[in-house]
Amino acid sequence: xxxxxxxxxxxxFAVLAMLISGCxxxxxVAIDPPTGGREFVLDEAAFAMAISPLLTNRGCDNVACxxxxxxxxxELSPADDKNVAFDFLQVARQVDPADPEASSLLMKxxxxxxxGDVHTADPEVSGFLTTDDPDYQAxxxxxxxxxxx
Numbered sequence: 338x339x340x341x342x343x344x345x346x347x348x349x350f351a352v353l354a355m356l357i358s359g360c361x362x363x364x365x366v367a368i369d370p371p372t373g374g375r376e377f378v379l380d381e382a383a384f385a386m387a388i389s390p391l392l393t394n395r396g397c398d399n400v401a402c403x404x405x406x407x408x409x410x411x412e413l414s415p416a417d418d419k420n421v422a423f424d425f426l427q428v429a430r431q432v433d434p435a436d437p438e439a440s441s442l443l444m445k446x447x448x449x450x451x452x453g454d455v456h457t458a459d460p461e462v463s464g465f466l467t468t469d470d471p472d473y474q475a476x477x478x479x480x481x482x483x484x485x486x
Contacts (some may be wrong), residue, residue, distance in 0.1 A: 377434035
């Protein structure tokens, strides 16, 4: 009985040793993104000309909002110290290329009554009451103009 117990104990240690050594030497496998390795590219010049001013006009970059530092996962340069290249990178992170209308950039400022996400900003002041808002449509068109390369 003692030898069977000893054999089971040794077998258990052997299995554990194999598992541990296998985990330590496992080579991580890089998985290609569903895009087939392509990158979604947005037009930075169009952002600078149309979208950045729109965000400023809406007050998104004031210091009480995203221009005052990181708020959630979104930060913009303050209105009095614009860095359009920084803002472009930040805004691009809020885009869902697979479903542009589901992008945080559109969902957060959209009134919950219109299907948007809850956001601390008042949609009547700095957001969109409906998806028909011209600024909402401008942002959506900019996202939809992006392409995989």
